Amino acid sequence: MARNALSEDERESRRQILLEAAHRLYRERGVLPPVADIATAAGLAKGTVYLYFRTKEEIFVALLEDGFARLFAALGPVLDGLPRGGAAVAAQFARHFGQLVAASGDLLPLAALANAVLEQNLPVEPMRRFKTALAQGIAAAGARLEAHTGLAPAGSGETLLLHTYALTLGLWQALSYPAALKILLKEPELRGLDRDFANELENAIAALWRGAFH
Amino acid sequence: MARNALSEDERESRRQILLEAAHRLYRERGVLPPVADIATAAGLAKGTVYLYFRTKEEIFVALLEDGFARLFAALGPVLDGLPRGGAAVAAQFARHFGQLVAASGDLLPLAALANAVLEQNLPVEPMRRFKTALAQGIAAAGARLEAHTGLAPAGSGETLLLHTYALTLGLWQALSYPAALKILLKEPELRGLDRDFANELENAIAALWRGAFH
Amino acid sequence: MARNALSEDERESRRQILLEAAHRLYRERGVLPPVADIATAAGLAKGTVYLYFRTKEEIFVALLEDGFARLFAALGPVLDGLPRGGAAVAAQFARHFGQLVAASGDLLPLAALANAVLEQNLPVEPMRRFKTALAQGIAAAGARLEAHTGLAPAGSGETLLLHTYALTLGLWQALSYPAALKILLKEPELRGLDRDFANELENAIAALWRGAFH
Amino acid sequence: MARNALSEDERESRRQILLEAAHRLYRERGVLPPVADIATAAGLAKGTVYLYFRTKEEIFVALLEDGFARLFAALGPVLDGLPRGGAAVAAQFARHFGQLVAASGDLLPLAALANAVLEQNLPVEPMRRFKTALAQGIAAAGARLEAHTGLAPAGSGETLLLHTYALTLGLWQALSYPAALKILLKEPELRGLDRDFANELENAIAALWRGAFH
DNA sequence: TATGAATGAGAATTCATTCAT
DNA sequence: CATGAATGAATTCTCATTCAT
Numbered sequence: 001m002a003r004n005a006l007s008e009d010e011r012e013s014r015r016q017i018l019l020e021a022a023h024r025l026y027r028e029r030g031v032l033p034p035v036a037d038i039a040t041a042a043g044l045a046k047g048t049v050y051l052y053f054r055t056k057e058e059i060f061v062a063l064l065e066d067g068f069a070r071l072f073a074a075l076g077p078v079l080d081g082l083p084r085g086g087a088a089v090a091a092q093f094a095r096h097f098g099q100l101v102a103a104s105g106d107l108l109p110l111a112a113l114a115n116a117v118l119e120q121n122l123p124v125e126p127m128r129r130f131k132t133a134l135a136q137g138i139a140a141a142g143a144r145l146e147a148h149t150g151l152a153p154a155g156s157g158e159t160l161l162l163h164t165y166a167l168t169l170g171l172w173q174a175l176s177y178p179a180a181l182k183i184l185l186k187e188p189e190l191r192g193l194d195r196d197f198a199n200e201l202e203n204a205i206a207a208l209w210r211g212a213f214h
Numbered sequence: 215m216a217r218n219a220l221s222e223d224e225r226e227s228r229r230q231i232l233l234e235a236a237h238r239l240y241r242e243r244g245v246l247p248p249v250a251d252i253a254t255a256a257g258l259a260k261g262t263v264y265l266y267f268r269t270k271e272e273i274f275v276a277l278l279e280d281g282f283a284r285l286f287a288a289l290g291p292v293l294d295g296l297p298r299g300g301a302a303v304a305a306q307f308a309r310h311f312g313q314l315v316a317a318s319g320d321l322l323p324l325a326a327l328a329n330a331v332l333e334q335n336l337p338v339e340p341m342r343r344f345k346t347a348l349a350q351g352i353a354a355a356g357a358r359l360e361a362h363t364g365l366a367p368a369g370s371g372e373t374l375l376l377h378t379y380a381l382t383l384g385l386w387q388a389l390s391y392p393a394a395l396k397i398l399l400k401e402p403e404l405r406g407l408d409r410d411f412a413n414e415l416e417n418a419i420a421a422l423w424r425g426a427f428h
Numbered sequence: 429m430a431r432n433a434l435s436e437d438e439r440e441s442r443r444q445i446l447l448e449a450a451h452r453l454y455r456e457r458g459v460l461p462p463v464a465d466i467a468t469a470a471g472l473a474k475g476t477v478y479l480y481f482r483t484k485e486e487i488f489v490a491l492l493e494d495g496f497a498r499l500f501a502a503l504g505p506v507l508d509g510l511p512r513g514g515a516a517v518a519a520q521f522a523r524h525f526g527q528l529v530a531a532s533g534d535l536l537p538l539a540a541l542a543n544a545v546l547e548q549n550l551p552v553e554p555m556r557r558f559k560t561a562l563a564q565g566i567a568a569a570g571a572r573l574e575a576h577t578g579l580a581p582a583g584s585g586e587t588l589l590l591h592t593y594a595l596t597l598g599l600w601q602a603l604s605y606p607a608a609l610k611i612l613l614k615e616p617e618l619r620g621l622d623r624d625f626a627n628e629l630e631n632a633i634a635a636l637w638r639g640a641f642h
Numbered sequence: 643m644a645r646n647a648l649s650e651d652e653r654e655s656r657r658q659i660l661l662e663a664a665h666r667l668y669r670e671r672g673v674l675p676p677v678a679d680i681a682t683a684a685g686l687a688k689g690t691v692y693l694y695f696r697t698k699e700e701i702f703v704a705l706l707e708d709g710f711a712r713l714f715a716a717l718g719p720v721l722d723g724l725p726r727g728g729a730a731v732a733a734q735f736a737r738h739f740g741q742l743v744a745a746s747g748d749l750l751p752l753a754a755l756a757n758a759v760l761e762q763n764l765p766v767e768p769m770r771r772f773k774t775a776l777a778q779g780i781a782a783a784g785a786r787l788e789a790h791t792g793l794a795p796a797g798s799g800e801t802l803l804l805h806t807y808a809l810t811l812g813l814w815q816a817l818s819y820p821a822a823l824k825i826l827l828k829e830p831e832l833r834g835l836d837r838d839f840a841n842e843l844e845n846a847i848a849a850l851w852r853g854a855f856h
Numbered sequence: 857t858a859t860g861a862a863t864g865a866g867a868a869t870t871c872a873t874t875c876a877t
Numbered sequence: 878c879a880t881g882a883a884t885g886a887a888t889t890c891t892c893a894t895t896c897a898t
Binding site for chain 1 (some may be wrong): 892893894895896
């Protein structure tokens with residue numbers, strides 16, 4: 001059993017090394033890197049990657065899962081600190097949420113990839129894991145939100161957080177540009193799309209929450 | 215002068231045939247089809263496709279452009295019919311907008327693809343065209359929105375519509391599933407994500423607009 | 429007949445325009461340009477090119493033919509001016525021939541292409557035309573060479589000129605580099621191949637001729 | 643450490659199999675064969691080829707490198723056997739060199755391809771390797787030539803061998819014909835170009851060397 | 857467990873040439 | 878004669894994944 005535990009630790013550590021390598025390469029290149037590169041960056045052989053992940057996409061879904069877990073963990077205190085009801089809730093949440101998102105690194109680009117790319121070649125099970133974690137994270141946070149702010153009826157907290165996530169994801173996609181197209185934004189006709197994501201996000205979330213709280 | 219140059223109409227009609235073929239294949243398969251298939255589906259030869267579009271991605275951006283043009287065209291009357299100020303604006307817009315989106319067909323999946331995939335292999339110029347049309351459509355609609363509802367200050371209409379677009383896009387991604395994963399939604403842990411998109415969208419937009427109008 | 433003659437002139441003029449366009453594009457790009465580009469550069473339509481040349485290669489063989497015709501024309505006076513026998517012949521010819529080659533523009537790169545590329549897709553007849561012109565040019569010049577210098581036996585002039593051509597062509601290939609590889613020449617190990625073509629050619633030809641004249 | 647990494651020998655042997663397959667196909671067809679065909683001929687899969695060579699052109703440059711290495715190896719004894727100075731050198735070298743070239747197989751057609759085709763799509767590094775080997779081979783042989791024959795000044799041996807190579811390459815191009823055009827040679831106007839390469843080469847080289855040695 | 861050699865499906869794009877008008 | 882739209886053959890190279898060792 002001791003041997004097993006140790007093996008389990010080693011296994012987990014290998015997994016983490018692979019995840020970090022994949023994450024780093026993705027950050028550097030802006031596209032899903034080839035498995036061979038991930039293996040090399042992790043100091044392992046190509047075949048070894050497949051002892052830890054069944055497909056390349058599974059690696060990135062795992063990354064996504066980690067990212068969301070961290071985000072939800074950070075979200076707890078923010079929700080707990082919200083004032084009961086009233087006008088201040090929206091503004092306060094929007095500000096804190098904006099900071100959380102800013103600190104979440106590559107979560108958004110990765111999440112945007114999820115639908116378009118990752119889900120194409122993914123065994124069902126990791127997908128279930130990810131979606132389940134997402135659903136449960138939102139549900140738990142929703143309950144907490146309702147408890148602290150008095151938002152009613154039951155379920156409306158979950159719904160609001162789902163919308164919050166959607167707005168965040170969509171806004172990031174509307175405002176983010178691949179490096180090659182950044183220049184376009186300087187053209188006068190595109191001024192309307194050249195907005196600061198962080199600032200825009202805070203305003204949008206604040207509006208959504210004001211509306212949800214009336 | 216050229217005896218057999220294609221007339222502008224003929225050329226446009228060929229283009230439309232290609233666009234429709236591409237659109238249909240995309241709808242059927244859920245992924246960007248190979249150019250060879252598009253050509254065949256359009257009754258043309260592979261090389262011919264490249265007389266009308268420089269890259270495969272350009273085809274789909276053109277589709278996107280058309281879709282948005284139609285959406286904006288339909289949006290005009292909706293905005294014009296909004297009541298001046300007041301509480302009713304949000305609910306009325308949300309209902310009509312939901313219908314517009316429902317009628318827009320594949321616009322959303324295609325738009326979701328834009329960032330992740332289409333922008334990878336696209337000459338700048340069609341990208342500029344698309345983004346410019348989008349920016350101008352939003353700006354024009356924003357002005358109209360302000361004029362009819364009295365929303366102030368200037369620019370807030372444009373901003374609200376940008377957020378509306380983002381929320382729509384993000385929500386679609388959060389709630390849509392590739393066919394292979396639809397079964398997952400029946401599992402109890404995922405009940406929270408098994409929501410009707412149309413209904414959810416209407417609620418979310420209504421909240422956002424209520425918040426924007428206070 | 430007047431009409432015919434005029435047509436004939438027009439036809440020849442069109443041909444020349446095409447040849448010049450092809451030549452210019454080849455000079456600019458260093459590779460055989462697409463037919464479409466040649467047509468555009470000549471202000472004609474793509475199909476029109478095929479009214480004047482049966483294949484793309486035929487265009488470039490025609491260019492080659494022109495180039496050699498000019499070279500042979502210029503070679504005549506050089507041969508006529510050679511001293512009868514003696515040691516001075518080699519040096520004098522080498523010097524003049526080097527100038528001719530230098531003035532011949534793209535003849536060498538084109539000639540180098542002939543074997544590797546042009547002959548792959550060429551109707552027999554233009555090939556015959558070209559080779560015949562080449563053979564006759566060399567034979568005529570050989571006779572002239574023999575007459576003036578007293579080189580014997582009969583045929584040895586032709587042979588010497590054939591060898592002269594071969595040495596020129598081979599030397600150009602050994603010493604010429606595509607732009608992308610010019611940098612290589614600065615490396616010390618490659619110093620031996622970094623020679624001035626004009627100078628090298630003169631020396632090589634002089635040696636060959638000295639040997640031929642004993 | 644790697645349990646099943648290929649040994650250097652095995653890897654080299656695979657490489658050789660690929661080279662031989664490529665060589666054979668080139669000989670049979672007279673054009674660079676598609677990679678797919680090379681792979682099939684070597685009993686390997688297409689992708690495998692790219693584990694050994696980065697581009698198709700690299701294969702043929704490797705072939706060229708091998709060929710020249712063999713030629714230089716065979717050239718050594720020939721140079722060592724040359725008489726010191728005097729009139730006999732040229733004739734003796736020409737005869738032996740002609741035999742070497744005759745035994746070198748496809749070296750010449752391949753070398754003729756180098757400029758026109760191979761250099762178009764070649765990573766710099768294999769190109770450097772090849773050119774460096776060529777330069778060093780010529781330099782070393784040149785020094786040997788000077789040592790044995792007393793040819794002076796220093797460097798003139800290298801120069802003479804460069805010219806020898808150029809003359810050989812150019813002559814081959816002037817006299818060789820693709821199979822489809824061999825028939826042309828029977829026409830009387832082309833009699834001047836219908837020469838036996840081996841014989842012609844010996845004469846040309848002899849003349850060049852006589853001239854170089856005075 | 858780890859390795860890394862081998863696999864081969866997969867797809868975009870170019871461009872010479874034809875031919876209906 | 879001229880046009881230029883249409884054709885479709887042709888080929889490279891990448892890369893996820895497997896599996897013998």
